[in-house]
Amino acid sequence: MLVARSPSLSKDGTTWDSEHVGQLSARTILITGANSGIGFATAAALVGRGAHVVLAVRDRVRGEAAAARLVGPGSSSVVGLDLSDLDQVARCAKRLVDSHEKIDGLVCNAGVMGGPLLFSAQGFELQMATNHLGHAALVSALWTVLEASAARVVMLSSNEAQRGRLTPWTTLEQLLKPDPYDGKQVYRNTKQANLLFAQQLHRRSKQIRSSVRAVGVHPGTVSTNLFARQLDRSGRSRLGSISKILTSALLSSPETGARGTLWALDESTPSGAFIAPAGFGQLRGRPRLADVYDSASDPATARRLWNLTEEAVGPLAA
Numbered sequence: 351m352l353v354a355r356s357p358s359l360s361k362d363g364t365t366w367d368s369e370h371v372g373q374l375s376a377r378t379i380l381i382t383g384a385n386s387g388i389g390f391a392t393a394a395a396l397v398g399r400g401a402h403v404v405l406a407v408r409d410r411v412r413g414e415a416a417a418a419r420l421v422g423p424g425s426s427s428v429v430g431l432d433l434s435d436l437d438q439v440a441r442c443a444k445r446l447v448d449s450h451e452k453i454d455g456l457v458c459n460a461g462v463m464g465g466p467l468l469f470s471a472q473g474f475e476l477q478m479a480t481n482h483l484g485h486a487a488l489v490s491a492l493w494t495v496l497e498a499s500a501a502r503v504v505m506l507s508s509n510e511a512q513r514g515r516l517t518p519w520t521t522l523e524q525l526l527k528p529d530p531y532d533g534k535q536v537y538r539n540t541k542q543a544n545l546l547f548a549q550q551l552h553r554r555s556k557q558i559r560s561s562v563r564a565v566g567v568h569p570g571t572v573s574t575n576l577f578a579r580q581l582d583r584s585g586r587s588r589l590g591s592i593s594k595i596l597t598s599a600l601l602s603s604p605e606t607g608a609r610g611t612l613w614a615l616d617e618s619t620p621s622g623a624f625i626a627p628a629g630f631g632q633l634r635g636r637p638r639l640a641d642v643y644d645s646a647s648d649p650a651t652a653r654r655l656w657n658l659t660e661e662a663v664g665p666l667a668a
């Protein structure tokens with residue numbers, strides 16, 4: 351995987367800095383939602399160190415424009431992927447498997463937050479379909495290449511996961527068609543699902559002696575399009591531009607937010623780890639290894655989510 355120049359840890363041994371990432375030529379990293387925000391900053395850092403980054407984006411025009419802004423020595427390519435549509439996920443994964451002998455890292459970064467109740471092509475609530483189901487299906491469909499590459503799978507979660515309400519008794523209906531719908535709560539549940547999935551993938555990989563590693567990341571509170579898009583989706587786009595100004599003044603930059611993902615890709619990070627900023631409330635600061643939130647540390651809840659996910663997307667490969 352990514353090879354860090356030694357030492358990759360700070361003097362106190364607990365936090366990490368992306369300055370320590372060494373050259374990454376011959377590494378291929380696939381990033382979902384890589385055309386903006388944290389995904390784009392991650393792609394820029396990796397291409398800048400020599401990696402080949404595949405930008406998996408739902409809008410190819412935005413993806414090509416983002417790729418044109420990446421500065422080598424590395425390289426990039428763009429694939430179309432709407433994670434909310436399981437048929438598209440399957441088609442995109444097949445193209446990737448057919449065209450790539452190896453994928454050293456898969457960063458499950460794309461995400462949507464809040465907004466009104468909308469449904470995916472398969473009739474599932476849109477946030478859960480995009481943030482969790484699409485990524486779970488993608489990992490599964492790419493499994494042979496990920497295994498052959500001893501890949502790292504990085505799941506972008508959030509401190510909002512702490513207030514997720516998935517339990518060992520969650521029903522398929524509650525997961526896929528929540529009623530009543532509370533957009534904020536569903537986002538929290540999707541981020542809890544991302545971290546539960548990373549944990550369960552880690553456990554299953556270990557059980558079957560797979561070389562695939564799984565790591566969860568909370569990037570901190572970062573100035574990206576996530577907040578403005580939420581307002582757009584709620585029909586309050588005029589507030590979007592105000593939100594952009596406020597968030598860029600108050601929150602961390604996408605480059606800072608990307609440091610946790612870069613560390614998760616680094617071979618110094620153990621499988622099953624969770625990375626979050628070291629600062630107050632995990633809002634900002636250098637990334638460090640953190641305790642998995644209580645909401646995502648119960649294996650029974652993780653197994654339940656895995657089973658419900660299989661009912662929605664079909665058998666998972668891992």
Ligand SMILES: NC(=O)c1ccc[n+]([C@@H]2O[C@H](COP(=O)([O-])OP(=O)(O)OC[C@H]3O[C@@H](n4cnc5c(N)ncnc54)[C@H](OP(=O)(O)O)[C@@H]3O)[C@@H](O)[C@H]2O)c1
Pocket residue numbers: 382383384385386387388389406407408409412431432433434435458459460461462480506507508509568569570571572573574575576577579
């Ligand atoms: N920003 C924060 O403070 C924060 C905090 C905690 C966790 N996170 C997590 O960090 C991740 C990155 O978010 P961000 O803050 O960088 O937001 P962002 O700038 O809005 O980026 C989100 C990306 O996801 C893509 N996306 C949305 N729906 C998609 C779909 N159906 N298929 C494929 N791609 C899709 C977006 O594409 P378009 O450009 O086409 O919309 C965009 O590229 C998310 O998982 C988010 O939950 C962010």
